[in-house]
Amino acid sequence: xxxxxxxxxxxxxxxxxxxxxxxxxxxxxxxxxxxxxxxxxxxxxxxxxxxxxxxxxxxxxxxxxxxxxxxxxxxxxxxxxxxxxxxxxxxxxxxxxxxxxxxxxxxxxxxxxxxxxxxxxxxxxxxxxxxxxxxxxxxxxxxxxxxxxxxxxxxxxxxxxxxxxxxxxxxxxxxxxxxxxxxxxxxxxxxxxxxxxxxxxxxxxxxxxxxxxxxxxxxxxxxxx
Numbered sequence: 422x423x424x425x426x427x428x429x430x431x432x433x434x435x436x437x438x439x440x441x442x443x444x445x446x447x448x449x450x451x452x453x454x455x456x457x458x459x460x461x462x463x464x465x466x467x468x469x470x471x472x473x474x475x476x477x478x479x480x481x482x483x484x485x486x487x488x489x490x491x492x493x494x495x496x497x498x499x500x501x502x503x504x505x506x507x508x509x510x511x512x513x514x515x516x517x518x519x520x521x522x523x524x525x526x527x528x529x530x531x532x533x534x535x536x537x538x539x540x541x542x543x544x545x546x547x548x549x550x551x552x553x554x555x556x557x558x559x560x561x562x563x564x565x566x567x568x569x570x571x572x573x574x575x576x577x578x579x580x581x582x583x584x585x586x587x588x589x590x591x592x593x594x595x596x597x598x599x600x601x602x603x604x605x606x607x608x609x610x611x612x613x614x615x616x617x618x619x620x621x622x623x624x625x626x627x628x629x630x631x632x633x634x635x636x637x638x639x640x641x642x643x644x645x646x
Contacts, residue, residue, distance in 0.1 A: 424452055424477075426474060426477055426478070426633060427448065427451060427452065427455070427477045427481065427482070428448055429632070430477070430478070430481075430482040430632035430633060431444065431447065431448060431451075431482075431485070432444075433632045434482065434485055434486050434488065434489075434631075434632060435447070435485065435488060435522065436489060440488070440522040440523065441522070441523055441524045441525045442521065442522060442524055447521055447522055450521045450548050450550075451481055451518060451521060453547060453548055454481075454513070454517055454518070454521070454544060454548060455473065455476060455477060455481065457540075457543070457544050457547055457548075458476060458480075458512055459473065459476070461540055461543075462512075465536055465537060465540055467511065467512035467537070467540065468480055468511075468512050468514075478631065478632070478633045478634050479631075479634065480512070480514050481514075481518055482631050482632050482633070482634070483515075483574075483600065483629075483631045483634065483638065484514050484515030484518040484519065484574065484600075485515070485518050485519070485522065486629045486630065486631045486632075486638070487598065487600070487627070487629055487640040488519065488522060488523075490598075490627055490640060490642070491519070491570065491572070491598055492523070494570070494596055494598075494642065495526075495569055495570060497594075498569045498592075498594060498595070499594070500569050500592070502525065502526065502527055503523070503525075503526035503527065503569050503570075504526075504527050504529070504567060504568045504569050504592070505519065505520075505523075505526050505527070505528050505529070505568060505569065505570050505571075505572065506528075506529045506531055506563070506567070506568040506570070506571040506572070506590055507519075507528060507529070507530045507531065507571075507572050507573065508531045508560050508563075508571050508572070508573040508587060508590070509531065509532065509533075509560065509573055509577070510530035510531060510532045510537075510541060510555075511532065511537055512537070512540070513530060513540075513541050513544055514574055515572055515574050515600065516528050516530045516553070516572065517530070517541075517544060517545075517548070517550070517553065519572070520550055520552055520553045521548070521550070523552075524550075524552055525552070526552060527552050527553075527554075528552060528553045528554070529553075529554055529555075529556050529563075529567075529568070530553065530554070530555045530556065531556045531558065531560060531563050532555060532556075532557060533557065533558060533559045533560075535557060538555050538557040541555045542555050560586050560587065560590070561586050563590055564590075565589045565590060566589070566590070566591065566592055566593075567590060567592070568590050568591055568592060568595060569591070569592055569595050569596075570591070570595055570596050570597065570598055571587050571590045571591060571595075571597050571598070572597075572598045572599075572600075573587070573597075573598075573599055573600070574599075574600035578610065579599060579610045579611065579614055579641070579643075580614065581614050581617035581618055584597075584614050584618060584622075584643070585618070587643075588643075588645045591645075594644075595644075596642055596643060596644045597641075597642070597643040597644075598640060598641075598642055599640070599641040599643065600638070600640060601626075601638070601639045601640065601641050602636065602637055602638060602639070603637045603639070604626060604628070604637065604639055607626050607639050607641050608626060610641075611624050611626075611641065611643075618645075619645075621645055621646045622643065622644075622645055623643070623644045623645075623646055624641060624642060624643045624644070625641075625642050626639050626640070626641050626642075627639060627640045627641075627642065
């Protein structure tokens with residue numbers, strides 16, 4: 422069963438010390454979330470997958486693999502309650518899997534498309550996640566200076582204008598976390614962006630090992646000091 426694969430994948434990437442829910446609760450909620458995606462995927466075009474295994478590996482486990490990196494960085498913030506934005510949330514990735522693991526943090530799923538925003542609200546209700554809300558708007562219209570981190574996955578290329586819009590969402594000392602593929606592509610993207618941005622941009626690229634996925638994956642962390 423592919424749910425066994427989900428369970429084994431979680432064992433590889435999630436430290437119980439890093440999450441606020443028990444592993445059994447996390448597994449149960451993620452299974453429900455997978456079922457919601459499968460139920461609405463054909464009508465809403467949420468993710469491109471050929472089967473349940475691919476959905477679990479390429480989307481759920483991929484979303485959760487950087488959890489340890491992100492929580493370590495958030496622990497450096499002065500916020501009593503972490504404020505996290507998932508920008509261009511789409512199907513709720515990576516925001517909803519992260520919110521399931523971090524019930525003490527508050528998540529805002531920023532999604533401009535009405536039908537997908539409706540899907541996200543339905544998921545929040547079905548999963549019973551009081552720490553998540555949906556903001557149906559474009560990134561450029563979201564409240565500035567509101568978040569400790571903004572996460573995004575398969576959002577847009579990190580062009581200078583996009584980076585500026587994302588950075589404006591952050592509180593002082595906040596950071597961006599971008600799910601990316603090949604290292605060289607991520608590095609070239611950032612080097613190109615640096616040329617058009619004000620001084621003080623700091624970035625680093627972390628390699629990721631997604632269970633059962635034989636593809637190169639990285640997390641780009643970006644701060645504007």
